[in-house]
Amino acid sequence: MRILRGKMKQWLYRLSDNLPAPGQIEVASESFTLLPETGQQSHDIYYDSFDWRLYQQSLALVSNKRTIYLADLAAAEDSPKAPLRQRPTFAWNLPEGEIRERLTPLLDVRALLPQAELTIYRTPYRVLNEDEKTVARLVVETIRPSTADTLPLTTCARLQPLRGYEAETERVAGWLVMQGATAVTPLEWYKGILTAVGKDPGEYIAKPRLALDPATLAPIALKQLLRAELEIIQTNLPYISQDIDTEFLHDFRVALRRSRSALSQFKDVLPAEPVARFRADLKMVAQWTNDLRDLDVYLLAEPGYRAMLPDFMQADMALLFTYLRQKRKKALRTAVSALHSATCQQIMADWAAFLYTTTPAAPANPILPLAQRRIYKRYRRIIKQGQKILLSGNEPEMHALRIECKKLRYLLEFFATLFPPEEMTLLIGQLKTLQSNLGDINDLHVQEAYLLRLAAELPLPQSRATLLAVGALVAHLHQQRAQARDKFSDAFTQFATPENRRLFKKLFKVEST
Amino acid sequence: MTAVIAIYSHKGGVGKTTTAVNLAYLAAQDGYPTLLCDLDPQGASSFYFRIKPKVVKEARSLGTAHDAIARSIKGSDYEHLDVLPADISYRSLELAFSDKKRPTKRLSRILDPLRKEYATIFLDCPPTLNLLAENIFTAADRLLIPLIPTTLAVNAYAQMLAFFKKRGHDANNIYTFLSMVDARRKLHREVATAVYQQYPHILHTPIPTLSQIEQMGLHRQPLPAFAPRSPATQAYQALWVEFQEKALRGRKP
Secondary structure, three states: OOOOOOOOOOEEEEOOOOOOOOEEEEEOOEEEEEEEOOOEEEEEEEEEEOOOHHHHOOEEEEEOOOEEEEEEOOOOEEOOOEEOOOOOOOHHHOOOOHHHHHHHHHHOOOOEEEEEEEEEEEEEEEEEOOOOOEEEEEEEEEEEEOOOOOOOOEEEEEEEEOOOOHHHHHHHHHHHHHOOOEEOOHHHHHHHHHHHOOOOOOOOOOOOOOOOOOOOEHHHHHHHHHHHHHHHHHHHHHHHOOOOOOHHHHHHHHHHHHHHHHHHHOOOOOOHHHHHHHHHHHHHHHHHOHHHHHHHHHHHOHHHHHHHOOHHHHHHHHHHHHHHHHHHHHHHHHHHHHHOOHHHHHHHHHHHHHHHOOOOOOOOOEHHHHHHHHHHHHHHHHHHHHHHHHHHOOHHHHHHHHHHHHHHHHHHHHOHHHOOHHHHHHHHHHHHHHHHHHHHHHHHHHHHHHHHHHHHHOOOOOOHHHHHHHHHHHHHHHHHHHHHHHOHHHHHHHHOOHHHHHHHHHHHOOOOO | OOEEEEEOOOOOOOOHHHHHHHHHHHHHHOOOOEEEEEOOOOOHHHHHOOOOOOOOOOOOOHHHHHHHHHHHOEEOOOOOEEEEOHHHHHHHHHHHHHOOOOOOOHHHHHHHHHHOOOOEEEEEOOOOOOHHHHHHHHHOOEEEEEEOOOHHHHHHHHHHHHHHHHOOOOHHHEEEEEOOEOOOOHHHHHHHHHHHHHOOOOOOOOOEOOHHHHOHHHHOOOHHHHOOOOHHHHHHHHHHHHHHHHHOOOOOO
16 A cells, blocks of 8 residues: 655644643634544654764664654655564664665664653644634653653654645644744654753764864873773673664774873873773773674675575574574673773773873873874875885785774874864775775675684584585685785885875974974 | 646536546555546536646746746645646647647657656546647546446447547546446336446446535545445445556556
């Protein structure tokens, strides 16, 4: 059945207190009748990812008992409703159709979480003209959190015109405002609900962009950056054990790596003694989760791996992934117990204490020239190394270059707010292209090695067929790696263009005095 | 695929408007976005939905006619059901006679853009056998014809069929049902039996003469809305089900 979309404009109001009383209302010289109809209660759950990917696009996924739909809060338009078969979690288990199509690229591997669970009591009214013809519908919604029996969070009204009666509806809208109703946009309405249930849709950004002051002394600026990373670490840590999706761990690890990279690239800015200790500590924390992250990556790659193999090998491949899933279960337990250990808690507490104590006043330089020098030095090193690789095609050198690029990427991101945004976006974009090529080469290499090691672990003889599949996979990955290596020169050349060099020089070269 | 269904007869007073109003309501209740076009200048179906005729002035050229029609459509009191009031649709049709190139396609061209929006479009037609009738035959995907079981009416029906075929239309698109059947009258019973024998394609569901149908004018509502369990409602429901099965199979939106 084809479902017509609500193209009609809908007026949304926040009501101050009382519900409209049924009966006659007089607007200008016209009189309308408000006729209440039977109300109904529904439980609506609003879903979004932990990092509010839907909200950032003015979207919300809404489910009630039997159906699910995507609300576009900017366009005030809902997707067609789809039957709800299971609690929405990942994009790939949403019902097929428009909702899945739109959310797949947006969510990627992130899970949906219930962000607001609401009990909504809706009282519909018909607005009748003097012929007793309906000219508009008014739905008053009293909204409570489902989880607690409290006072309503808000009472609001939706005024829906009937086609061809827009003028009458506008008059009724005017009357509502006179009664103390405030017009709100659907997005304002949703934001209000989220705030009321204690959620802040802007609060989590995996890569914080600190607005740094160029004159801030380097040790102070560095601590600011590290504190932002620590927040990411602390925010994600408690979710890792819940195993909701792979990205809590991923963001946690990236923030650790960015912190360690900042410490190693600005060795002389903070006192050497505690820094050495924290570098070692943070490295250790990251290592506790290495196995788990590796397994996450392989399991996420499952569809890709399957696509590489012919049909007759699919079943043998499945055995491999069953084995990996078992391994991951263990790795999760190990990682979680380490992350919840007293040692870890102590490390985190000490690290926070260090970052939140004021640096004793010591002679120090402002952050801007220091940042420029570090970026420029790193950039020149990358160009030099890259040019060497263009001639040699040496893969171990490519891996070394990948590390350098990562360090430069972190520097550019840490200090992005000190430089013109468009130029930074351009530079970071070009660097990303190079990084993604180097990353592919490295990932494929690591995967090959891992699969070969895994082959040795598989219990024989029942996994002979699986071994064959692993062999086919390794051959395929090996071929892909050769292709990725061939693309290096293009990826590097687009990064090392003369214009780009001039731009790096202009932004980051500090004339030595 | 959208189905344009014309409730047509070249005779007046055979139950066209009540059929159009009730079937459009039932289609909308089934969830199909439905439009009822009131082509009768007397505006009876607009009246049943409490919609005031209001003249829209600018429907003078083809381009603005589309806009004027889109702006003249009124939401009924019922979900999925809109009405194109009598005056505007009739005024647009008047222009058919000034469109010298393709005088019989005027109505089709008016309805085509509406097919995007509606799954079923009902035409409540005035009694006519002239150029307007030709427009209706061209525009409609299906004709639904109420036939009163009297000798004169059946003779006139045969003439109408002949006219329809002569003009090159596909008689397979015609669906007919017996309307205003009074089972107490011997004549009705006899003619009905004869008609079913003569025209085996006629739908099996008759609509009887019932006082509730007349009460629609008092309530100004479709029958199923004010008398959901009445025999009259049941008759229209049965007719809608049979018509859908026989005429709309494969055309379901």
